[in-house]
Structure formats: structure tokens, C-alpha cells
Amino acid sequence: MSTTVSPLAPTDVPDMPAISGVKLGTAAAGIRYKNRTDVLLAVMDKGTTVAGVFTKSKCPSAPVEWCRAKLGRGQARALVVNSGNANAFTGKTGKQSTALTAQIAAKAVGCSTSDVFLASTGVIGEPLDGTKFDGVLGTLAEAATPDHWMDAAKAIMTTDTFPKVATATVKLGKTKVTINGMAKGAGMIAPDMATMLSFVFTDAPLSSAVLQSLLKSGVEDTFNAITIDSDTSTSDTLLAFATGTAAANGAPKISRASDPRLKAFAKAFHEVLADLAEQVARDGEGARKLVEVIVEGATTKTSARKIAMSIANSPLVKTAIAGEDANWGRVVMAVGKAGEPANRDKLSISFNGIRVARSGARDPSYNEAEVSEVMKNPKIQIKVALGLGKGRDRVLTCDLTKEYVAINGDYRS
Amino acid sequence: MSTTVSPLAPTDVPDMPAISGVKLGTAAAGIRYKNRTDVLLAVMDKGTTVAGVFTKSKCPSAPVEWCRAKLGRGQARALVVNSGNANAFTGKTGKQSTALTAQIAAKAVGCSTSDVFLASTGVIGEPLDGTKFDGVLGTLAEAATPDHWMDAAKAIMTTDTFPKVATATVKLGKTKVTINGMAKGAGMIAPDMATMLSFVFTDAPLSSAVLQSLLKSGVEDTFNAITIDSDTSTSDTLLAFATGTAAANGAPKISRASDPRLKAFAKAFHEVLADLAEQVARDGEGARKLVEVIVEGATTKTSARKIAMSIANSPLVKTAIAGEDANWGRVVMAVGKAGEPANRDKLSISFNGIRVARSGARDPSYNEAEVSEVMKNPKIQIKVALGLGKGRDRVLTCDLTKEYVAINGDYRS
Numbered sequence: 001m002s003t004t005v006s007p008l009a010p011t012d013v014p015d016m017p018a019i020s021g022v023k024l025g026t027a028a029a030g031i032r033y034k035n036r037t038d039v040l041l042a043v044m045d046k047g048t049t050v051a052g053v054f055t056k057s058k059c060p061s062a063p064v065e066w067c068r069a070k071l072g073r074g075q076a077r078a079l080v081v082n083s084g085n086a087n088a089f090t091g092k093t094g095k096q097s098t099a100l101t102a103q104i105a106a107k108a109v110g111c112s113t114s115d116v117f118l119a120s121t122g123v124i125g126e127p128l129d130g131t132k133f134d135g136v137l138g139t140l141a142e143a144a145t146p147d148h149w150m151d152a153a154k155a156i157m158t159t160d161t162f163p164k165v166a167t168a169t170v171k172l173g174k175t176k177v178t179i180n181g182m183a184k185g186a187g188m189i190a191p192d193m194a195t196m197l198s199f200v201f202t203d204a205p206l207s208s209a210v211l212q213s214l215l216k217s218g219v220e221d222t223f224n225a226i227t228i229d230s231d232t233s234t235s236d237t238l239l240a241f242a243t244g245t246a247a248a249n250g251a252p253k254i255s256r257a258s259d260p261r262l263k264a265f266a267k268a269f270h271e272v273l274a275d276l277a278e279q280v281a282r283d284g285e286g287a288r289k290l291v292e293v294i295v296e297g298a299t300t301k302t303s304a305r306k307i308a309m310s311i312a313n314s315p316l317v318k319t320a321i322a323g324e325d326a327n328w329g330r331v332v333m334a335v336g337k338a339g340e341p342a343n344r345d346k347l348s349i350s351f352n353g354i355r356v357a358r359s360g361a362r363d364p365s366y367n368e369a370e371v372s373e374v375m376k377n378p379k380i381q382i383k384v385a386l387g388l389g390k391g392r393d394r395v396l397t398c399d400l401t402k403e404y405v406a407i408n409g410d411y412r413s
Numbered sequence: 414m415s416t417t418v419s420p421l422a423p424t425d426v427p428d429m430p431a432i433s434g435v436k437l438g439t440a441a442a443g444i445r446y447k448n449r450t451d452v453l454l455a456v457m458d459k460g461t462t463v464a465g466v467f468t469k470s471k472c473p474s475a476p477v478e479w480c481r482a483k484l485g486r487g488q489a490r491a492l493v494v495n496s497g498n499a500n501a502f503t504g505k506t507g508k509q510s511t512a513l514t515a516q517i518a519a520k521a522v523g524c525s526t527s528d529v530f531l532a533s534t535g536v537i538g539e540p541l542d543g544t545k546f547d548g549v550l551g552t553l554a555e556a557a558t559p560d561h562w563m564d565a566a567k568a569i570m571t572t573d574t575f576p577k578v579a580t581a582t583v584k585l586g587k588t589k590v591t592i593n594g595m596a597k598g599a600g601m602i603a604p605d606m607a608t609m610l611s612f613v614f615t616d617a618p619l620s621s622a623v624l625q626s627l628l629k630s631g632v633e634d635t636f637n638a639i640t641i642d643s644d645t646s647t648s649d650t651l652l653a654f655a656t657g658t659a660a661a662n663g664a665p666k667i668s669r670a671s672d673p674r675l676k677a678f679a680k681a682f683h684e685v686l687a688d689l690a691e692q693v694a695r696d697g698e699g700a701r702k703l704v705e706v707i708v709e710g711a712t713t714k715t716s717a718r719k720i721a722m723s724i725a726n727s728p729l730v731k732t733a734i735a736g737e738d739a740n741w742g743r744v745v746m747a748v749g750k751a752g753e754p755a756n757r758d759k760l761s762i763s764f765n766g767i768r769v770a771r772s773g774a775r776d777p778s779y780n781e782a783e784v785s786e787v788m789k790n791p792k793i794q795i796k797v798a799l800g801l802g803k804g805r806d807r808v809l810t811c812d813l814t815k816e817y818v819a820i821n822g823d824y825r826s
Contacts, residue, residue, distance in 0.1 A: 057749030059757040089745045091758060091773035124742030125775050229728040230643075231743075232750035315642040315728070315813075316821055323822035329537030330644075332502045336470030337645035344472040345504060360504035362538050400728075400822070402815040408729055409736035409813070 008282035008290050008378060008398070009162040016149030016167050019180050020203045021045035021243025024148035025140035026155040029132045032084030032122055037155040039133065041140040042079040042199070043109050048243045050076035050117065051211035053219050055236035062087045062094030062128075063118040064235060066102070070114050074208025076241055077111035079199060080118050080137065081156050083184075087120040087128040088234040100130030108141035119197050119237045121158055121184065152182055156197055159186040159407065160283055166275035170268035173261055175251035177204040179269055183276040186228070186285050196236045198223065198276055204265060205244035205253040213257035214269050215240050222273040225305075225395045228284040229404070230313040238273075281396040286403030289321050290396065294383045298391030303340040305393040310338035311382060318400035324375040326351045331382060346387035352377060421695035421703050421791060421811070422575040429562030429580050432593050433616045434458035434656025437561035438553035439568040442545045445497030445535055450568040452546065454553040455492040455612070456522050461656045463489035463530065464625035466632050468649035475500045475507035475541075476531040477648060479515070483527050487621025489654055490524035492612060493531050493550065494569050496597075500533040500541040501647040513543030521554035532610050532650045534571055534597065565595055569610060572599040572820065573696050579688035583681035586674055588664035590617040592682055596689040599641070599698050611636065611651045611689055617678060618657035618666040626670035627682050628653050635686040638718075638808045641697040642817070643726040694809040699816030702734050703809065707796045711804030716753040718806040723751035724795060731813035737788040739764045744795060759800035765790060 022044055026037040052071050054064050080101055087094045102116040109116075120128060153163035164183040169176055185196035206214075215238065223238060247253055254262050282290050293312045298304035311317055314334040320327035328349045335342050345360035352374040355363045380399075435457055439450040465484050467477050493514055500507050515529040522529075533541060566576035577596040582589055598609035619627075628651065636651060660666055667675050695703055706725045711717035724730055727747040733740035741762045748755050758773035765787040768776045793812075 055749075056752065057746070058752065058755045059745050059749030059760070089742060089757060089760075089770065089773060093774065124745065125770065127774075231727055231729045231746060234746055234749050314644050315817070316644045319818050319822035322818065325822070329502060332472050332537065333470070333644060333647055336468075336472030336647050339469065339471065342471045344502060347472070347502075357502070357538065360502060361506065400818060402818045404728070405732050405735065405813060405815045405818060409732035409738070 004161060006161045006283050006287060008287055010279060010282070014165065014167050016165055016180055017178055018146035019178050019201045019243065021048060021245035022201050022241070023144035023146055024152045025144035026148060026151045027136050027140055029082065029136045031082055031132055037151065038083045039136060040081040040152045040155045041105070041137055041144060043141055043144050044077055044241055045243050045245060046077065048076050048241050049074050049206060049208040049211055050239060050241050051208055051215045052237065052239045053215050055233055057232055057234045059089065059234050061120060061235040062090060062098045063120045064237060066098040066118050067237065067239070070117065073114055075115055076117055077115035078105045078109045078117070079239065079241070080105050080116065080133065081197065082120050083156050083158050084122040085120060085126055085128040086122050086124045086235050088124045090125065090127050093127045097128045097130040101133050104130070104133045104137050108137040117239055119235070121156065121197055121235055124234065149180060149182065156182070156184045158184065159285060160184050161186070162283060164276055164279040164283070166272045168268040168272050170264050172204050172246065172265050173250065173252040175246055175249045177202060177246045177251055177265065179272050181272045181276050183280055185280040186283050196223065196233055196280060198238045200240040200272060202242050203244070203246040204242055205247040205251055206242040207255040210254050210257050210262065211240050211242050214266055218270045218273045222270070222277040226277050226281045227309060227312050227395065227397050228281070278396055281398055284398030285407045286401040287398030288401055289399040290379045291321055291398055292379065292381045292394065292396055294381065294394045295386065296383070296392040297386040297388055299341045299389040300391040301393050304391040305395070306340050307335055307338045307342070307384065308393050308395045310334045311384070312395045312397035315400055318397070321380055322399040322401045324372070326356055326371040326375050328356045331384060335384060341388055342386055343388065348385040348387070350383045351375065352381050417574060419574045419696050419700060421700055423692060423695070427578065427580050429578055429593055430591055431559035432591050432614045432656065433658035434461060435614050435654070436557035436559055437565045438557035439561060439564045440549050440553055442495065442549045444495055444545055450564065451496045452549060453494040453565045453568045454518065454550055454557060456554055456557050457490050457654055458656050458658060459490065461489050461654050462487050462619060462621040462624055463652060463654050464621055464628045465650065465652045466628050468646055470645055470647045472502065472647050474533060474648040475503060475511045476533045477650060479511040479531050480650065480652070483530065486527060488528055489530055490528035491518045491522045491530070492652065492654070493518050493529065493546065494610065495533050496569050496571050497535040498533060498539055498541040499535050499537045499648050501537045503538065503540050506540045510541045510543040514546050517543070517546045517550050521550040530652055532648070532652070534569065534610055534648055537647065562593060562595065569595070569597045571597065572698060573597050574599070575696060577689055577692040577696070579685045581681040581685050583677050585617050585659065585678050586663065586665040588659055588662045590615060590659045590664055590678065592685050594685045594689050596693055598693040599696050609636065609646055609649045609693060613653040613685060615655050616657070616659040617655055618660040618664055619655040620668040623667050623670050623675070624653050624655050627679055631683045631686045635683070635690040639690050639694045640722060640725050640808065640810050641694070691809055694811055697811030698820045699814040700811030701814055702812040703792045704734055704811055705792065705794045705807065705809055707794065707807045708799065709796070709805040710799040710801055712754045712802040713804040714806055717804040718808070719753050720748055720751045720755070720797065721806050721808045723747045724797070725808045725810035728813055731810070734793055735812040735814045739769055739784045739788050741769045744797060748797060754801055755799055756801065761798040761800070763796045764788065765794050
């Protein structure tokens with residue numbers, strides 16, 4: 001946890017309302033950090049449905065494997081998250097540790113171990129001592145309250161410089177329902193200290209299949225459209241929980257993703273994911289600039305995504321942004337290396353709305369002073385128009401600064 | 414051109430012998446730099462064959478397009494290389510500039526423009542004034558001598574901190590033949606200042622098809638197996654020229670790549686490419702450590718290459734090496750994100766011969782002090798054993814330091 005908050009941190013932090021059917025508790029279990037909370041327990045009412053998406057890593061952490069195995073039943077009663085130790089690359093011990101943690105949580109909450117979901121973030125390769133949760137979770141289960149959202153978001157931080165929360169209220173049928181989310185993440189991964197975790201809760205009565213569908217479509221343009229450093233965690237986890245308690249107030253039970261009554265909810269749900277994902281990009285390790293890359297005129301959306309990611313992951317583009325340099329040559333390079341259809345002579349590039357290149361050469365109206373001025377903004381938009389088709393996409397990233405190297409290189413583990 | 418030579422620069426610089434049929438000249442044409450040479454002209458005897466491999470970028474530079482168009486004939490009489498301007502993303506002007514440069518060179522040398530090959534490195538998006546070569550190339554063609562190799566390697570440098578040359582002599586039949594090569598490159602690309610260019614010359618009598626075959630197989634484990642920052646130039650060019658003059662001394666003419674008499678030559682040719690490629694990695698922008706990544710036990714060689722590149726391109730692995738941290742957790746992360754077959758519980762990882770992880774967990778014999786000591790070496794070998802099959806591969810890279818960010822971010826173009 002850094003002592004200096006990112007200059008890109010949101011200035012408006014929302015008041016997080018309670019979600020009926022969800023209680024939260026945090027504690028300091030002393031897993032790695034001193035003098036801070038490092039465990040979150042969320043207790044959900046009976047009938048809560050769950051959905052999840054996880055890292056694509058071929059070497060996932062033990063908690064990711066635990067969650068994947070339990071997700072099929074679609075039911076959840078408890079979520080245990082710890083920071084300080086990722087329980088990744090810990091072999092059999094790691095598996096035993098997840099089983100033990102789930103047993104302790106199940107006993108504390110009074111549910112089956114299959115209803116317990118787990119996420120861990122922190123150092124990799126160190127055994128996670130599951131007994132650390134003994135006692136702690138029992139106390140937390142008793143003391144958990146509905147209004148602990150900001151504390152919960154703080155307990156799961158690692159190299160994050162600010163807690164990340166988002167909330168939305170929306171009508172489902174004629175009933176107001178609430179969506180609350182939290183996230184952590186600073187490097188896309190730094191297994192010693194970071195990883196992307198996010199948890200979203202709602203009181204809407206949604207089947208687990210509907211929730212899974214919302215997550216799957218929602219994640220594509222939000223959490224899957226951000227990159228800090230192109231590195232992918234062994235532990236990335238996004239879980240959504242729906243307690244269904246709003247049904248008591250008349251909210252309709254939704255069991256098909258195509259239900260038209262879901263439309264407004266789906267939009268609000270997507271906005272919560274987008275808000276949290278942007279906050280992760282804003283807290284990129286060492287970030288001084290939020291960078292939005294828009295690619296349009298590609299042959300397809302998939303092609304636009306590949307090109308946008310190639311730009312967003314290019315160390316040379318990212319260092320140029322850090323240097324406040326509208327270096328469109330490096331953008332051309334990143335377009336070219338993506339391997340997707342692109343015609344140099346049709347390419348236009350603009351920075352924060354000022355076109356610097358068009359039709360394969362420098363824009364004749366290019367004004368160095370004007371461009372230099374907009375590059376000082378904390379938010380930089382790079383827009384690339386390929387002029388080939390209608391494919392469009394957008395990804396968020398941050399600049400690459402000496403602080404990134406310092407955070408990730410200036411220490412011995 | 415940096416004033417501080419990379420600490421990884423080779424200490425043994427070879428004496429470069431003459432190659433019969435090749436004459437070199439360098440000059441200061443004032444393209445961008447002051448007080449240094451920036452043009453190289455190589456003049457080759459009639460009968461010289463040529464082969465080339467180029468960037469995979471979809472937005473290649475004008476000289477790359479020129480060379481690709483001329484390569485089919487397999488003949489060369491002149492090579493013109495300039496530093497200071499890449500003639501990339503310069504539209505029609507760029508195309509006109511290559512044509513004009515080739516005309517000037519053809520007149521100076523007395524050959525067809527189709528026998529002229531071109532390469533440019535430097536700033537991108539700026540028109541290259543072809544008239545700058547007028548006069549210069551004529552003088553150079555007259556003054557060119559066979560012994561200018563080191564000067565030639567210096568004339569093509571940009572952010573390079575040392576000139577890169579390599580040489581080998583080998584028997585072809587019963588006749589001694591020579592292979593000389595030079596390269597430049599510091600960032601895999603930094604379009605403002607860098608790019609990878611390499612030129613190899615021999616007096617062996619090889620058909621252009623044989624030369625192309627040697628290049629194609631030789632480049633795979635040499636220039637295609639290095640990465641500085643995962644960024645790919647619009648201008649990467651590797652050209653090989655065979656004057657064939659050794660035929661006068663009895664060297665057999667080789668017109669089939671499968672000719673058994675080619676074996677020793679092919680090996681020496683490969684070694685020259687490998688030597689030059691390693692020098693490029695040693696001169697990576699801001700590099701303080703040469704990093705060799707070996708992946709073995711993969712399902713195939715292609716799979717091993719993808720995993721090795723995933724490790725070599727990971728900013729988190731590279732910053733850890735800069736911090737002299739044997740952070741095997743980040744290596745696991747990079748293996749996992751490659752998307753290739755990998756089984757966490759079979760994975761072993763070692764740094765400079767010391768195994769730090771095996772069978773999905775920290776090696777029981779892990780000794781922190783011992784590992785810390787070897788991480789101080791200027792050369793770091795990361796070896797990953799996947800335990801799945803016989804696929805093996807090796808790539809070279811360098812660490813990611815604050816100096817890399819400074820070189821690429823601390824300026825305004």
C-alpha cells in the first residue's frame with residue numbers, strides 16, 4: 001500500500017449504500033502486513049446466486065481453481081478475501097489451504113463449504129497459513145454489518161494507492177435495486193504485491209445464469225479492456241453475487257438473460273464494472289496519465305481491439321506519453337506490429353482531438369505548440385482512424401514512468 | 414548516439430578483414446545529426462547476389478518496400494544506408510525519395526536502379542530529402558575502399574552505444590571464404606531514433622536462392638529470438654550479399670541449399686548472425702543486464718518460443734531483473750499468460766543455474782543468499798523446465814531500467 005495517492009484518483013467518492021442480504025466485516029489477521037486490515041468476509045443471505053470470470057492464465061492460483069470448481073452450483077453464502085498472500089504456485093499446500101479456509105468460513109457462517117468463495121492477493125509462492133483465519137472469521141461473521149463497503153475495499157488493497165468502489169441504483173420492474181462493487185489492482189499483476197480482484201453485489205433477484213451472462217458481456221469492454229503493463233495475473237477474479245432480497249419489495253425474478261425487464265439493470269451493472277475498471281487504470285503503478293486508446297475504421301471490432309491493445313501495451317508509446325510527447329510515429333509502429341489489416345496511407349492519428357497525421361503523412365495543419373499544450377493533460381486520448389471498415393474499440397491504460405520501474409524493481413524480495 | 418557505452422558491450426572487437434568484391438565508404442550528409450557520419454555506401458562487384466528478410470510490420474517504411482520490390486531479381490551492386498531519418502510514414506514523398514536515392518546511387522556506381530538496395534533509420538514521419546545524397550554518393554563511390562568496416566558500422570548507429578560487427582572465415586570446398594556483418598539497433602524500435610538494421614557480406618559464390626535460404630533459417634534463432642521492449646520497427650531490415658569473387662580462387666558455386674559442401678559455411682553464417690543479434694540485445698536501451706531465457710520441456714519448439722518471449726517481454730520480469738531480484742513468481746505469471754500448455758505442478762525455474770522453484774512450489778533447498786549473489790551478474794539466465802515434452806527454445810533480452818524510460822520519455826520530439 002503506497003503512501004502517495006495516485007494523481008489520477010477520482011475526486012468524487014460515492015457513499016456506498018447497504019445491500020439487503022449482504023453483511024461485511026474486515027480484520028487484521030497478520031498474514032503479511034502490519035497495522036492494517038487484510039481479511040474481508042462477506043456474508044450473504046440464503047438464496048444468493050453467484051457468477052464469476054477469472055484469469056486466462058494457464059497457471060492459476062489455488063483460490064481461482066477453488067472458485068471455478070464451486071461455480072457450477074450457482075449458490076453462495078460467503079466470500080473470503082485476503083491480501084498479503086496470493087496462495088499462487090503453492091502446490092498441494094495451496095489446495096489444502098483453500099479447503100481449510102472454506103471449512104473455517106463455512107463453520108463461521110453456517111453453510112456448506114461449497115457455498116464459500118475465495119480470493120487471495122499478495123506474495124506468490126509462499127504457503128498461505130489457513131489457520132490464520134481460525135477465530136478471525138467466526139468473530140467477523142458475528143460482527144459483520146451492511147455498511148462496511150469502504151473498509152472492505154481497503155482490506156483488499158496491495159500496491160493500490162486508493163480504495164476502489166462504485167455504486168448504482170436502478171429500477172427492476174417497479175422496484176429500486178442496488179448494485180455495489182469494489183475492486184483492487186495496480187499492476188495488471190505484480191505477483192509479489194498485486195492482482196486484479198473485483199466483487200459486485202446486488203439485491204436484485206437474478207438467476208446465476210443471468211448473472212453469469214451479465215458478467216460475461218459486461219467484462220469485455222471493461223475489465224478486459226484495460227491494461228497496465230500487459231502482464232496477466234495468476235489470480236484475476238471477478239465475482240458477482242445477487243442476494244435476491246429485492247423480491248420481497250416486488251422486484252421480478254429474472255431467469256433469462258433476454259428478459260426485456262433486465263435492460264436498465266444490465267446498463268447500470270455495466271456502468272459499475274466500467275467505473276471500477278477505469279479506477280484500476282487510474283491507479284496503474286507509477287501512473288501520471290490516464291490514456292484512452294480509440295481505434296476506429298478497422299475491419300472488425302476484434303481487429304480494432306488487437307490494434308488498440310498493441311498501442312496500449314507498447315512501452316515506447318507509454319514512455320512517450322510520460323514524456324508528454326505526441327509521438328505519432330510510435331503509434332504507427334504499434335499499429336503496424338499488431339499484425340491486423342492496416343493501410344499506412346489511410347491512417348489518421350489524433351491526440352486529444354488534434355489530428356497530427358493523416359493519409360500516411362504528417363497532417364499539413366499540424367501545430368507543434370498546440371499539440372504540446374494538450375499533452376500536458378492528465379488524461380490523453382489517442383484516436384486512430386484506419387479508414388478500412390466499421391470496426392471500433394476502446395481500451396484504457398496509463399503511461400510508463402520511472403516510478404513503475406522503481407515500484408517493481410527497487411527492492412529485493 | 415549515446416556518450417555512455419553500454420556496460421554489456423563486448424570487450425573483444427574483431428579486426429574486420431576485407432571482402433573481395435565489396436568496397437565501403439561513409440560520409441556526413443547532414444541528414445539530421447551534426448559532426449558525425451550518417452551515410453554508408455557499399456559498392457559490390459558485378460555478379461553479386463542478394464537476399465533479405467524484413468519487418469513483419471503492416472506499416473513498413475519506404476526503403477523496406479523498395480527492397481522487397483527489387484529482391485526478386487536476386488542481384489545487387491549497391492547498398493545505401495542512412496541514419497537520422499527512417500523515411501517511414503512519409504507517403505508518396507517517401508516513395509519518391511527512395512527512387513531519387515536509387516537513381517543517384519545507380520549513376521554513382523554505374524548500375525541499374527534495380528541493383529540498388531536501401532535502408533534508413535532515424536526519425537519517422539519526416540520527409541527524407543533525397544537530394545542530400547546528390548554529390549555525396551558520387552564521391553563515395555570513387556573513394557570507397559575494402560577496409561572501412563568499423564566506420565561503416567558507426568555511420569548507421571542511432572541510439573546505439575557501440576558499433577556492432579562480426580566476422581568469420583570458413584572453407585567452402587577447399588577455398589577460404591569470409592563473412593563480415595554489421596548491425597545497428599538499441600530499442601527493438603524507437604521510430605524517432607532506432608530500428609534494427611543488419612548487413613552481411615561474403616565472397617562465397619552463392620545463388621540468391623541459397624543466400625535467401627541461409628537467411629531464412631539463420632534468422633529464426635538469432636534476430637527473431639531477441640527482444641528489447643516487444644516493439645517492432647517499421648524498418649527492420651537484414652540484407653545479405655554474396656559477391657562470388659572467391660570462385661576465382663576455386664570456391665565451388667553453390668546453387669542448392671541442400672548442397673553438402675554448404676554445411677560449414679551455413680554454420681559460420683549462423684554464428685555471425687547470432688553474434689550480431691546478441692550485440693543488439695547487449696545494447697538494449699538502458700540495459701544493465703543481458704538476459705537469456707531458456708524454456709525446455711514444452712510440447713513443441715514453437716510453444717517454447719512463445720513462452721520464452723512472454724517471459725522476455727514481461728515488464729514485471731524485466732524490472733525484477735533490474736532490481737537483481739530472482740522473482741520466480743513473475744516468471745510463473747509470464748508462463749501462465751503465454752496461453753501455451755503448462756502445468757503449474759510440473760514447473761521448475763532456475764536463475765543462473767540455481768533452482769528456485771520445482772513441482773509447483775518453492776524449491777526446498779532454496780537459499781536466499783546464494784540466489785541474491787548470482788543475481789548481481791551482468792548476465793542472467795532464466796531457465797524454465799515445463800516437464801511436458803521435448804520443445805526447447807532460447808531468446809535474449811535485457812532488463813528494464815529507469816534509463817529506458819529516460820531515453821524514451823525524457824524529451825520532446
